[in-house]
Amino acid sequence: xxxxxxxxxxxxxxxxxxxxxxxxxxxxxxxxxxxxxxxxxxxxxxxxxxxxxxxxxxxxxxxxxxxxxxxxxxxxxxxxxxxxxxxxxxxxxxxxxxxxxxxxxxxxxxxxxxxxxxxxxxxxxxxxxxxxxxxxxxxxxxxxxxxxxxxxxxxxxxxxxxxxxxxxxxxxxxxxxxxxxxxxxxxxxxxxxxxxxxxxxxxxxxxxxxxxxxxxxxxxxxxxxxxxxxxxxxxxxxxxxxxxxxxxxxxxxxxxxxxxxxxxxxxxxxxxxxxxxxxxxxxxxxxxxxxxxx
Amino acid sequence: xxxxxxxxxxxxxxxxxxxxxxxxxxxxxxxxxxxxxxxxxxxxxxxxxxxxxxxxxxxxxxxxxxxxxxxxxxxxxxxxxxxxxxxxxxxxxxxxxxxxxxxxxxxxxxxxxxxxxxxxxxxxxxxxxxxxxxxxxxxxxxxxxxxxxxxxxxxxxxxxxxxxxxxxxxxxxxxxxxxxxxxxxxxxxxxxxxxxxxxxxxxxxxxxxxxxxxxxxxxxxxxxxxxxxxxxxxxxxxxxxxxxxxxxxxxxxxxxxxxxxxxxxxxxxxxxxxxxxxxxxxxxxxxxxxxxxxxxxxxxxxxxxxxxxxxxxxxxxxxxxxxxxxxxxxxxxxxxxxxxxxxxxxxxxxxxxxxxxxxxxxxxxxxxxxxxxxxxxxxxxxxxxxxxxxxxxxxxxxxxxxxxxxxxxxxxxxxxxxxxxxxxxxxxxxxxxxxx
Numbered sequence: 001x002x003x004x005x006x007x008x009x010x011x012x013x014x015x016x017x018x019x020x021x022x023x024x025x026x027x028x029x030x031x032x033x034x035x036x037x038x039x040x041x042x043x044x045x046x047x048x049x050x051x052x053x054x055x056x057x058x059x060x061x062x063x064x065x066x067x068x069x070x071x072x073x074x075x076x077x078x079x080x081x082x083x084x085x086x087x088x089x090x091x092x093x094x095x096x097x098x099x100x101x102x103x104x105x106x107x108x109x110x111x112x113x114x115x116x117x118x119x120x121x122x123x124x125x126x127x128x129x130x131x132x133x134x135x136x137x138x139x140x141x142x143x144x145x146x147x148x149x150x151x152x153x154x155x156x157x158x159x160x161x162x163x164x165x166x167x168x169x170x171x172x173x174x175x176x177x178x179x180x181x182x183x184x185x186x187x188x189x190x191x192x193x194x195x196x197x198x199x200x201x202x203x204x205x206x207x208x209x210x211x212x213x214x215x216x217x218x219x220x221x222x223x224x225x226x227x228x229x230x231x232x233x234x235x236x237x238x239x240x241x242x243x244x245x246x247x248x249x250x251x252x253x254x255x256x257x258x259x260x261x262x263x264x265x266x267x268x269x270x271x272x273x274x275x276x277x278x279x280x281x282x283x284x285x286x287x288x289x290x291x292x293x294x
Numbered sequence: 295x296x297x298x299x300x301x302x303x304x305x306x307x308x309x310x311x312x313x314x315x316x317x318x319x320x321x322x323x324x325x326x327x328x329x330x331x332x333x334x335x336x337x338x339x340x341x342x343x344x345x346x347x348x349x350x351x352x353x354x355x356x357x358x359x360x361x362x363x364x365x366x367x368x369x370x371x372x373x374x375x376x377x378x379x380x381x382x383x384x385x386x387x388x389x390x391x392x393x394x395x396x397x398x399x400x401x402x403x404x405x406x407x408x409x410x411x412x413x414x415x416x417x418x419x420x421x422x423x424x425x426x427x428x429x430x431x432x433x434x435x436x437x438x439x440x441x442x443x444x445x446x447x448x449x450x451x452x453x454x455x456x457x458x459x460x461x462x463x464x465x466x467x468x469x470x471x472x473x474x475x476x477x478x479x480x481x482x483x484x485x486x487x488x489x490x491x492x493x494x495x496x497x498x499x500x501x502x503x504x505x506x507x508x509x510x511x512x513x514x515x516x517x518x519x520x521x522x523x524x525x526x527x528x529x530x531x532x533x534x535x536x537x538x539x540x541x542x543x544x545x546x547x548x549x550x551x552x553x554x555x556x557x558x559x560x561x562x563x564x565x566x567x568x569x570x571x572x573x574x575x576x577x578x579x580x581x582x583x584x585x586x587x588x589x590x591x592x593x594x595x596x597x598x599x600x601x602x603x604x605x606x607x608x609x610x611x612x613x614x615x616x617x618x619x620x621x622x623x624x625x626x627x628x629x630x631x632x633x634x635x636x637x638x639x640x641x642x643x644x645x646x647x648x649x650x651x652x653x654x655x656x657x658x659x660x661x662x663x664x665x666x667x668x669x670x671x672x673x674x675x676x677x678x679x680x681x682x683x684x685x686x687x688x689x690x691x692x693x694x695x696x697x698x699x700x701x702x703x704x705x706x707x708x709x710x711x712x713x714x715x716x717x718x719x720x721x722x723x724x725x726x727x728x729x730x
Binding site (some may be wrong): 034042043045046047048049051066121124128129130131146148149150152155204235236237238240241242254256258259260 | 358360365368369386389390392475476482500536538539540541542549550555556567685687688691695698701720723724726
């Protein structure tokens, strides 16, 4: 049978695809290519003048201890954000999936943070070392008042906490959906065979949820790398002394505050390659372990 | 139906014709909140009194956002006529090449206004002997203190500390008497460091602070800097100094002071009006004093901070003239008086100061006095003129990171020399990028 049978002309499909191509080229491919090109230039004033420097920008990035510190921070941040937001998301969805009275309200409340704007200034007030509610409560209960943002470890911890808090709702939505679609007979069979709740979860539920987990792993990785900018900008500005400076924040800073467009482009390319590499790796490793049922 | 269309079409044409008679000027600034409304009102006054010109004013976000937006717009050949640019962006604005040196275009009969600027302001904005922009909002840091806490601690509420040691001594009393949980705060911002360098008569960059020629070396590893850091670290270690932990957190520092968690705050004079209202609302008496300086060092004065208004290149002559007319009107004697009263920013013209004095303004509003006296008593030299450094925003971050490292226990000498090397590197790369 003629594969073109559905169309009267050979060109029609291309014409129909044209709007998508125009948008893709204009807003996706062109900026990507331009970023690659810019990363080889030393650019001043957002592009008013530029000169070709080859891989100089990359050389600086991989030899400057400050940038190496930023790469390290990014890895630490992304790792903890992905692990915690998925683990907490899963745990909360299992709890919210129970048929207890008021379950609708619990689910709504769990999803809530996701719907909020990422401009979470409230944390700045809550964790203010002098006048914040957190230290007020800690002082009257434990007699301690940590300097949340001046201690590098605590500052990173707080940043991870906020990023997790913001994204848990998203994971809960997907995990609850996944839990609701589990085949009831498998769990029933396990129950009849005398499996404990613990065994039922780890041997039956968790493996059955693996496609969802796999999907969320990729989405959360992208989230941790690309969407953490507002938290850093609002809470720490990368401080204390670069301890919470992560790639996406530094790209903004180099690009729009310091006018080092070439350096910013080079970092974007590195971030791009890192995330593409991670995603491919996840597909390679994940594919074999994910159980799609059926 | 046809007739209606004709009428609509004709009136649209008329509208165009009418609009075309007016010269359209766009003005981008970085003041949000109440100041937006303040500027809007002034612009409306101008449009009303100048029927041939229509100024459109737009708030473009932070200083940095405004500068970025202006550069991008200029790149696309669509620049606004007037842009507000922060003081440390002056060298950057010059290097960007999208602005005209304004003094060359000021008509002879209005030149007197350029000679009317108070000296510290003229010193800052005259680059190479010429105004490249029109000074507008100007401020510098002063000490705000809570007189009630001072009384509770047994300190003289009319005599705020003037030197580093006096601050430390006052803090000892305030903390020991438990009059306040913390003694002093200011935003962890390089601006204060720059001011203390100038107070000591020291430079922040070579080639006379980048004023005689382009700066090629940043002076962070200096005796003046060491003095500041030693004192600051001491206050921090003893629990006298506090900040929110976030760099450049102006609001956070104000919150600490206004909520009476700290007895003193060092911050911009542009907050005088805000502080007066806030102290009234929170029920304490506000005092102001000069910026405390290192002991045994002659007080040189402060550097003017704030922003100025720049005129972009490449507009038809009538538009450029109209924009300049607006600029000179907007910053004239009457408008500067109004601006000062509404915000606390300095009245930057000698004649506007005279008007305020004639109105007994400073007697009736003593909080504004310290701010102004401090500025007028500044000596005119290269130190108080302030440094011109292209990558100033980046150097500020380097200094702020250095301070945080010192708080965490890094050796001061080591932190200074490392930051110095970093700053020199940043400057070298910047200078290489602007040499065409």
